[in-house]
Each structure stands twice: as structure tokens, then as C-alpha cells.
Amino acid sequence: MQSTYSSPSFTTDDDLQIYCFCNKLVTRRVAGPNARNPGKVFYSCCNDSDRKCNFFKWENEIAIFGNSGNYRNDDNRRNHNTYQQQQQQQPQQQRFSNGTFGTNYIPTSNTFPNFPTLNDNSPTRISNNNNNNNSPPPIYNSPIHSSHTSNSFPSCSTLNKPKSNTFETIDNIHSINNKLEQQLKAQKKRVDFLLKDRKMFQDENSELKGHIQSLEYENNQMISQIGLESSNREIEDLNQQLEDLKIRNTELQMNLENINNDLTRDQEIKSLKQKIKLLENNTTSLTNSSEEVTKLKSELELSHQKITNYERKIETLIKSNKDKELEIENQIKNSEKKYEDVLYQIEELKINYKNLEKHNLILAETNKILVSSLQQQKNETTYVSSSFEVDDLKYKIEKLKIENENLKQEPEILRKEKEFLEKKVKALEEDLEEKQRE
Structure with missing residues (x-):
């Protein structure tokens, strides 16, 4: 048969002549090495016109469904003529996405074999090899x-x-x-x-x-x-x-x-x-024996008694759990109050620490002023009017030194107290978390 194109992956053979739905001979082809099923024989339509019937069947399908050599009968040709009449009654054209025109094609039911579907009222499926009517009901x-x-x-x-x-x-x-x-x-x-x-x-x-x-x-x-x-x-x-x-x-x-x-x-x-x-x-x-029934009844009664006992125990446990929950809530409230008191004390210590730092700065400034005044007096007068003034100045200097030392020690004491209070706060927080988990 003539073909519109030459395909390297297929070979044609016209020894077996079978008619397609267009009343034309189909081509026998063999799938080439590049196909998915290489070496498998199939039959397809070779019509070059627009109204191609899309005939395609594998060789084993023709053998199974009884289509080998039957396309040359008059009955089948009548079906093909009706197919051509249907195609001639559809002259409308349709524009495709690439800008070309083509006829509207509706495939017939003869293109592929009809397989039954499973419905509620459908008969049972009968295979092609077994034609007996003794199949089970659906x-x-x-x-x-x-x-x-x-x-x-x-x-x-x-x-x-x-x-x-x-x-x-x-x-x-x-x-x-x-x-x-x-x-x-x-x-x-x-x-x-x-x-x-x-x-x-x-x-x-x-x-x-x-x-x-x-x-x-x-x-x-x-x-x-x-x-x-x-x-x-x-x-x-x-x-x-x-x-x-x-x-x-x-x-x-x-x-x-x-x-x-x-x-x-x-x-x-x-x-x-x-x-x-x-x-x-x-x-x-x-x-x-029927004795097992009586045993089961007795076991059921015992199980009912056990269930009642378990229910009573569960009620007592629920009451005890409620009491424990109230105790834990009270403990949590007390710990929260303690925590707030500790935080208030920490804030007061911070305020005192800031006041002491300010006082320390003021004393340091006064000390500097006194030292500068003494140096000025030494520079201006080399002679001291009386030893009494010198003693007063020495006493004031010693007093200022003692106050400076005390002020230096007070921040360390405050820091120690702050660390101690922070440790207490951490311990209280851990206790709160443990009680909440319980």
C-alpha cells in the first residue's frame, strides 16, 4: 500500500488484505526497534484524506475478536458505508489553535471493542475463551x-x-x-x-x-x-x-x-x-454443658461487684485529688506573694544602692574641693597662724578617709545582698514550676 510518509521505525507488508472502516485496504506494520513494543505487528488505516477512520488493531486483537478476514464481507461494507455517510453529513469545519481548519470528527463505537462495565443490573462478564453460561451471578x-x-x-x-x-x-x-x-x-x-x-x-x-x-x-x-x-x-x-x-x-x-x-x-x-x-x-x-452459662453469670455478678468497688475507689481518689489541688493552689498563691515581696525588696535595694552611689560621688567631690583648698592655703601662706587649725584640718582629712572607705565597702555589701536575693527568687521560681507540674 501507499503511505503518506516514510517511517524508519515501521515496515509495511501488503500480503494480508483487510478493509478498514473507509472501505480501503489497511497496512500491516511491524513496530521498529525504537518503539515501546518492538517487533509487534499491528494494522492501521492508510487513508490520506482528512476523514481518516483511525482504524488501529494489534494482530492479537484481530485474532481474539474475530476480525481477521471479516472486513471483506458485505455486512461489514454496509457498516463502512453508513460510517462514510455519517462523515459526509458533517461538513462543518473547526478552527484549531494553530490557525488551520479541520472537519469535526466523531469516533464510532467500532474503532475499539466494547467492554462491559460493572453496573447493578448488568449481566456477568464472559471471557472470550469460555462461552459457558455457568458463571456465578454478579x-x-x-x-x-x-x-x-x-x-x-x-x-x-x-x-x-x-x-x-x-x-x-x-x-x-x-x-x-x-x-x-x-x-x-x-x-x-x-x-x-x-x-x-x-x-x-x-x-x-x-x-x-x-x-x-x-x-x-x-x-x-x-x-x-x-x-x-x-x-x-x-x-x-x-x-x-x-x-x-x-x-x-x-x-x-x-x-x-x-x-x-x-x-x-x-x-x-x-x-x-x-x-x-x-x-x-x-x-x-x-x-x-450448660454449666458454663451459670459460671459466666456468676463471673458477671463478681465483675459487677468489682466495678462498683472500683467506682467507689475512683470517687474517693477524685475527692483526694480535689483536696490536693486546693492545697497546691494555696501554696502557689503564698509562693507568688513571697516572690512579689522579694521583688519589692530588690527594688528598694536598687534605690538605696543608687542613693549611696550619688552620696559617694558628692563626698568625693567635697574631698577634692578640700584638698584643693588646702593646697591653695599652703601655696599662699607658708606660715600657719596656729597649730589648732592644722589639727582641725588633719582631723577632717582622716574623717573623710574613713567615710570614703565605708562608702567603698557599702556597694560590695549591697551586691552580696542582691546576689542572695536573686538566688532566693530562682529557688522560688523552681518551686512554682514543680508545683504546677504536679
């Missing part, structure tokens, strides 16, 4: 769901009945066990069937992804080899194919989600198995 209509809401399980009141009714309860339990076993077998068959369908969907999804990558590769080669005017139409067709494949991919993902929802019901089956085991244990206990 999981939505299974009676396994009604078993949760029904009163099939014995209530607690049955345990308190006399011995005469024990055999009736045992028979009921055996019948329930048989029903549940049948339901479990049906559910197992249904789960196996759904797992097979899930594998089929995953394989189809992987093949669709490979086809998308091959189309993207062809798109890139078309853009690189052919000019913009001739390639825009083919790019639009490829984009439409990609959109169709994406829609198909979303449908497959929805089907996979439905299958996953069905598989989650395996957990319900496991819970039913556990309930069956519990029922079997109860039947054995009932058949052995």
Missing part, C-alpha cells in the same frame, strides 16, 4: 450482603434459654453454617472471575499505552519531515486518536476501580469466616 445481587442485616445469627438472649431449646439453636446454627458455606463458595468463584477480568483490563491498558507512545512518535516524525500546512491535518487526526485512546483509558480505569471495589468485599468474606468459627465454638460449648 456480586451486587448476591445474598451475601443481606446476611449482615438479617437476624440469622443467634442473639445473646438465646444463651439464657433452658436446656430444652439448645438443640433447636444448634440445628439453626448448622443450617446457617451451610448457607454461609454455599455463599462463600459462590463469592470465591466470583472473585476469581473478577481477578481474571482485571488482568485482561491491565493487559489492554498496557497495549493502549504502547499505542499512544507509537502515535506520539509518528506525530513527531510527521512534524519533522513534512511541512506545517500538510502536517497540521495529520496532527489533528493523531490528536483525535490520542483523545479517543485517553477516553478509552479512563473507561478501563473506571472498570478497574469497580473490580477493586468488588475485591474489597473479600474482607467481608473473611469476617464471615470468623463469625462461622465463633458459631462453631458456641455450638460445641452448648453441646458440652
